Amino acid sequence: MTLTTKNISALAWYRPLGMFLFAILISGCATDLQTKVAGNLNSLSKDQTVAILPIETSHLGQKEMADMFRHGLYANLKQSKFNLLEKYIVDGLLKQNNLNDPASFLTINPMQFGEILGVDAVVFSRINKVERTYFILHSSIELSISIQMVDTRTGEILWRAEQTEHDFSGIGKIPTGIFTALLAPIQFVTNKFNLRKMTAKMLDKLTALVKKPENAETNSKFENPVIAKKATIDLKKIEELQQLKAEWTQALALDKEMEPEVLQDGTHQEAEKETRALKNDPSSLAPQAMDKIQNEGPLRSGVRKVLDVEGELAPLPTVPQPKGQEAGTPAPLNMWKATLTTPTHIEDGEKQPRELVKSGKNIKYAPTRSAAFYTVQVGAYKTKAYAQNLSNKLVKKGYNAFVTRNNKQIYRVQVEKFKNKEDALKLAELIRKKEKLKNFVARATAG
Amino acid sequence: MGRRIVGPSRIFPFLTPCIAYFCILLAGCGTVDLEIRQGYTNSNMQPRSVAILPFTLEEPDPEEVSPHELFRTCFYNYFSYLGYVDLPLKTVDQKLSRAGLTDSNKILELSPEKLRRILGVDAVIRGRVLAANNFTGGIHAETSIHAKIDMLDLRTGDILWETEHKEMIYSGILSPTIVDIIRDQMENVKVHQAYFKTAEIFSVNMMKEIPDPADSWNEEIRLPKITYIETNLKPDLKLKPSDRIYVSLKGDPGLTGYFDIGSWKSNIPLKETVPGLYTGSYTIKASDKVTSSLIIGSLKSKNGLIGKKFYKNGMAQFDSSSTNGP
Numbered sequence: 081m082t083l084t085t086k087n088i089s090a091l092a093w094y095r096p097l098g099m100f101l102f103a104i105l106i107s108g109c110a111t112d113l114q115t116k117v118a119g120n121l122n123s124l125s126k127d128q129t130v131a132i133l134p135i136e137t138s139h140l141g142q143k144e145m146a147d148m149f150r151h152g153l154y155a156n157l158k159q160s161k162f163n164l165l166e167k168y169i170v171d172g173l174l175k176q177n178n179l180n181d182p183a184s185f186l187t188i189n190p191m192q193f194g195e196i197l198g199v200d201a202v203v204f205s206r207i208n209k210v211e212r213t214y215f216i217l218h219s220s221i222e223l224s225i226s227i228q229m230v231d232t233r234t235g236e237i238l239w240r241a242e243q244t245e246h247d248f249s250g251i252g253k254i255p256t257g258i259f260t261a262l263l264a265p266i267q268f269v270t271n272k273f274n275l276r277k278m279t280a281k282m283l284d285k286l287t288a289l290v291k292k293p294e295n296a297e298t299n300s301k302f303e304n305p306v307i308a309k310k311a312t313i314d315l316k317k318i319e320e321l322q323q324l325k326a327e328w329t330q331a332l333a334l335d336k337e338m339e340p341e342v343l344q345d346g347t348h349q350e351a352e353k354e355t356r357a358l359k360n361d362p363s364s365l366a367p368q369a370m371d372k373i374q375n376e377g378p379l380r381s382g383v384r385k386v387l388d389v390e391g392e393l394a395p396l397p398t399v400p401q402p403k404g405q406e407a408g409t410p411a412p413l414n415m416w417k418a419t420l421t422t423p424t425h426i427e428d429g430e431k432q433p434r435e436l437v438k439s440g441k442n443i444k445y446a447p448t449r450s451a452a453f454y455t456v457q458v459g460a461y462k463t464k465a466y467a468q469n470l471s472n473k474l475v476k477k478g479y480n481a482f483v484t485r486n487n488k489q490i491y492r493v494q495v496e497k498f499k500n501k502e503d504a505l506k507l508a509e510l511i512r513k514k515e516k517l518k519n520f521v522a523r524a525t526a527g
Numbered sequence: 528m529g530r531r532i533v534g535p536s537r538i539f540p541f542l543t544p545c546i547a548y549f550c551i552l553l554a555g556c557g558t559v560d561l562e563i564r565q566g567y568t569n570s571n572m573q574p575r576s577v578a579i580l581p582f583t584l585e586e587p588d589p590e591e592v593s594p595h596e597l598f599r600t601c602f603y604n605y606f607s608y609l610g611y612v613d614l615p616l617k618t619v620d621q622k623l624s625r626a627g628l629t630d631s632n633k634i635l636e637l638s639p640e641k642l643r644r645i646l647g648v649d650a651v652i653r654g655r656v657l658a659a660n661n662f663t664g665g666i667h668a669e670t671s672i673h674a675k676i677d678m679l680d681l682r683t684g685d686i687l688w689e690t691e692h693k694e695m696i697y698s699g700i701l702s703p704t705i706v707d708i709i710r711d712q713m714e715n716v717k718v719h720q721a722y723f724k725t726a727e728i729f730s731v732n733m734m735k736e737i738p739d740p741a742d743s744w745n746e747e748i749r750l751p752k753i754t755y756i757e758t759n760l761k762p763d764l765k766l767k768p769s770d771r772i773y774v775s776l777k778g779d780p781g782l783t784g785y786f787d788i789g790s791w792k793s794n795i796p797l798k799e800t801v802p803g804l805y806t807g808s809y810t811i812k813a814s815d816k817v818t819s820s821l822i823i824g825s826l827k828s829k830n831g832l833i834g835k836k837f838y839k840n841g842m843a844q845f846d847s848s849s850t851n852g853p
Contacts (some may be wrong), residue, residue, distance in 0.1 A: 120790055127794055129833060151734070155604035155727075168610035168741035169832070172748040191837055194823070198750045198833035200790075232822055233790045253704035264703030280727055315842075319819070322841040326762035 107449075113285055115241035118302045120231065121293040124162040124238070130229065131165040131193065132157065135176070136182035136206040145210050147274070149225065152279055153205065156287040165199050173197050182206075189314045194232030201238060203229045209244075212269045218250035219265035221278060227286070228308075235311020237302070239290050245282045264483060295517070325520055343517040454504035458519045459493040467491035477515070494522065559729075561690040561736035568796025573740045574649035574680055574687070578614040579603050580642075581623075581631040582654035582674075594659035594722045598672055601726040602654065605734050612646060622646055643681035645806070650680050650687065657691075661718050666708055668715035670725045671695035688737065694729035696721065737746050751826035751834035753778035758838050765846040768813040772843060774804040776824040778834065783827040788843055789800070789820025797824070817845045 124130070132154055135146035150167070157164055174180065177196050179188075185204055193202045209224035222244065229239040249268035255261035268274055289296055307315070457476070459480075461467040467483045470493045474481035481495045495511065498504040504521045511517050545796070580603065584595040600616065607613045614622075627644045628634050635640075635653055642651055658673040677689035698711030715721050759773040766772070774786045774797065784797030784805035792815070797807035811817070822838040 125788065148731075151605065151608050151731070154608045155601075155730075158604040158607060164607075164609075166612075167608050168744060169748055171741070171751070172745040174840070175745060176748070195835050195837060198825070200787075200793075200836050230791050233787055233821065236790070244791070249703065253706040256700070256702065256708075260703040264808050276728070276731065278729075280724070315821075318821070318839060318842060322762045322844075325841065329762060 110244075110246045111282075111285060113241065114242040114243070115239070115286070115289050116300055116302050117289055117293050117296050118236055118238045118305060120234075120236060120305070121229075121290065123239040123347075124201065126161065126163050129159070129163045129165050129198070130201045130203060131170045131197045131199040132167070132203045133170065133185055133205070134182045136185070136204075138206070138208055140211050142180045142207050145223075145279070146207055148172045148276065148279055149205070149207065149283070152283045153203070153227075153287070156283050157203075157290065160287075160291045162201070165197060170197060187310060189310045190235055190308055191314065200233060201229050201231050203227065210275075214265060214269050216254075217261060217265060218248065219269040220246065220248035220250075221269060221275060221283060223275075223278060224288075225282070228310045229274065229290070230311070233313055234305075235307045237306045237308055240306075241286055241289075243286050245278055247278055281462040284487060327520070432515075452523055452525050453497040453499060454501045455494040455497050455522055455524055456504055456508045456519050457492055457494050457522045458511060458515075458517045461491045461493075462489070464491045467493050474515075494524075495519075539793070556672065559690055559692045559732045559736050561688055561733065563688045563738065564686050573738075573743060574611070574678075574682070575740075575744075576612040576614065577606075577650045577652060578619045578646045578648045579606065579620065579652045580634055580654070582656055583631045583635060584656045584659065585707040586658055591672070592661075592719050592722055594726070595654070597719070597722050598656060598674065598726040598729070598798065599654060601723060602652075602676075602730045602733070605727075605730040606652070606737075609734065609737060609739045610744055619646065639679060639681040639684045642679075646681075649682055650678055652676065652678050658693075659722065661715065661721055663712055663715045666712070667699040667743070668708075668712045669695060669697045669699070670699075670715055670718075670721040672722070672725050672729055674729070678737075690733065690736070692729065692730065692733070694725050696725050696728070699819070737775060748832075750832050751779045751782050751828050752813040753824055753826055753834050753836040755822040756836045756838045758840075758843075760822070760838070760841050760843055762841055763821060765844055766811050766817075767846045768811050768815075771808050771810045772822070773808045774822055774824060774838075775804065776826070776836065777804050778826050778836075779803065779828075781838060782829075785825050787823045787825070789818065791815070811845070817843075819844050 101301055120276070132150060135150050137143060138145050153163060154167060159215050173196055185193075190395070193199065205225060205227040207223075207225050209222060211220075211222040213220050213222075223246075224242075224244040226242045227240070228237055230236070231238050236419075249265045251261065289300060304386065324450060459470050464483070464485075468491075471481040474493070474495060479495050480497075481493060484492050484494060486492065495506055496504070500509070501521065501523075508519050508521050511519055533721050579599060582595040582599040582602075584593070603613070603616050622645055623629070623634060628637070628645070635655070635782075637645075643649075643788045654676045656672060656674045656676055659671070661670045662668070671693060673691075673693040675689070675691040678687040679685075696711075696715070698708055698715065702711065714724075754777045756774065756776040758775075759771075772788065774795075776784065776786075776797065778784075780799065780802035782799075784799060784807070785794045786797060786807060786809075787793045788793070788809065792809065795807060795809045797805035799805050803823075819842045821842055824836050824838070826834045828834075
């Protein structure tokens with residue numbers, strides 16, 4: 081077929097019109113979707129259960145939209161590889177645990193949701209914007225949401241997405257008549273059907289990658305595992321706690337070998353017994369027993385630090401026992417740890433009268449405030465040369481290190497003498513970090 | 528200067544098309560007229576477990592798609608959001624197939640007693656798709672599903688609710704804009720998606736009308752209880768291949784116990800050695816791709832609810848030189 085001049089001039093007219101229509105068609109319903117998934121999302125199967133938490137809204141008027149969105153999200157994710165915890169169970173358990181405010185969910189460790197709901201992952205979502213605007217011949221709807229799925233077992237973010245959907249009605253879409261030009265914009269913003277249609281469309285795009293994570297391209301995958309902020313903090317604390325316990329165990333072993341002079345024989349054994357009990361079940365210890373442990377020299381710093389970290393781990397102060405049932409909900413994580421940190425006598429340990437010295441035996445070891453000092457012990461050797469060697473190294477680095485010998489002929493390398501325990505603890509931390517030397521704060525008497 | 532009052536003769540020519548336009552627009556988003564035949568005032572009488580039977584199609588299947596099957600799947604996805612214990616579609620089909628029932632029409636004719644015996648549920652949902660249509664031609668595009676759905680209480684044989692509704696997605700000369708017409712035409716050509724979208728709107732509209740007993744069960748929800756979890760992990764222990772992690776947990780008796788090591792090893796079985804005490808172990812393999820992980824104990828009840836407890840006294844730490852750690 082040959083093109084005549086007339087045809088060409090006609091094409092010249094149609095082309096811009098066609099392009100204009102095409103541009104409107106594309107821009108008419110604009111979507112901005114940023115989504116990323118983790119490789120571990122692929123490992124979820126029907127054996128793993130996921131809970132969709134109630135949706136957070138930016139203001140009260142969005143409640144209906146939030147319900148609609150959650151229902152749609154549930155129906156869409158029902159087509160995925162994992163199992164979904166039914167909505168009424170999620171809501172019932174949250175209610176039993178007094179977790180009624182979706183805005184606070186992100187401040188709670190995902191692991192805690194794992195225990196409360198019995199799930200392997202949770203979906204947090206937020207409606208950022210539901211905006212309907214109308215101006216004579218033009219109206220528009222804009223929806224914006226953000227969502228993330230977190231593995232409760234590891235705190236890893238398995239899926240994160242932000243989506244904004246925008247659609248409009250007006251002259252730009254070329255009305256079919258004068259009435260539609262006037263009325264279509266009104267109908268567009270007032271008819272809930274349009275909002276529902278947009279939400280359905282939005283969810284379809286949003287969940288496409290989660291339904292088939294194996295289709296994710298490289299740019300839609302997290303390069304490295306991303307851990308949720310709250311989980312990172314708590315996991316770090318657990319690791320720190322574990323490290324402290326390891327050090328504590330080491331200190332205990334050393335302590336046993338050296339028979340610290342601040343303890344009497346019988347009391348030391350008692351304290352150790354209690355320490356062992358603490359390791360097995362700290363909740364079984366009476367506050368008095370804890371206090372006693374806290375007052376024992378080398379043990380004290382370790383125990384206190386462990387308790388400090390454990391105390392920080394205590395989550396969810398708002399979670400009470402479920403009403404009317406004893407066993408309905410798992411106990412909040414570290415509930416026992418929370419109770420251990422609260423008694424003030426742990427902090428006031430030094431002010432308590434010390435019964436250890438009352439018997440009169442070994443009175444020379446009884447610490448008196450005037451003669452006692454705190455020091456950082458970095459090593460203990462049976463051979464003096466080794467102890468001296470370490471001491472010399474530290475002295476060369478500027479530390480006030482010295483070697484002492486106890487009644488069991490153990491040579492201890494200690495650094496500095498402090499009246500204030502806090503200063504000793506600071507130095508201990510510094511030596512641990514800078515010199516990579518495990519240590520503990522010991523209390524000793526002068527001379 | 529007085530204002531000229533616009534007479535009725537000037538308004539009427541505009542009013543009629545306006546009303547017609549709104550009528551057409553509103554007709555497109557019809558609400559489902561659900562008739563509740565048997566309302567339970569006593570929440571204990573409400574059906575708890577429900578199965579959705581295979582939907583039937585009165586007309587022969589349109590090419591390549593089965594709108595009734597699509598509709599059933601879509602309906603199930605939305606229905607399971609409500610407060611019923613719904614049997615997964617696969618389980619329903621398997622149970623029916625094991626009973627030698629594969630013809631959807633014959634299943635609908637079964638007595639409530641027989642259905643209850645086969646499926647073991649309180650109620651069933653039956654769906655008959657009376658007509659399904661997808662058409663795109665000229666400037667007209669339409670996809671519709673006309674169906675009759677009801678819920679049958681298998682304990683009493685009563686129909687609890689029923690509806691007959693036609694859901695239609697339409698686009699054509701009455702659409703407000705040319706861009707919408709073109710867009711709708713392009714979307715309607717994808718038959719599978721068009722049916723699914725129509726089924727979705729049908730389902731969403733229905734869910735707003737179906738009674739939801741969720742609130743009745745709130746107080747009854749109870750996860751299996753785990754009172755403690757213990758492991759052989761030690762603070763300074765670095766696990767190597769052939770090392771074994773022992774886990775024991777105490778909780779409600781008679782349940783299925785298992786534990787996870789982080790997310791990389793799941794569902795390691797625990798054996799109930801004495802009532803309420805579950806123990807198990809896992810031996811680290813050289814091929815395990817491991818990271819520092821928490822140990823999580825789980826107890827699963829027969830109704831699928833899971834109680835979990837994290838061992839928070841330490842993490843399983845691995846000697847990275849001897850395992851395939853990341």
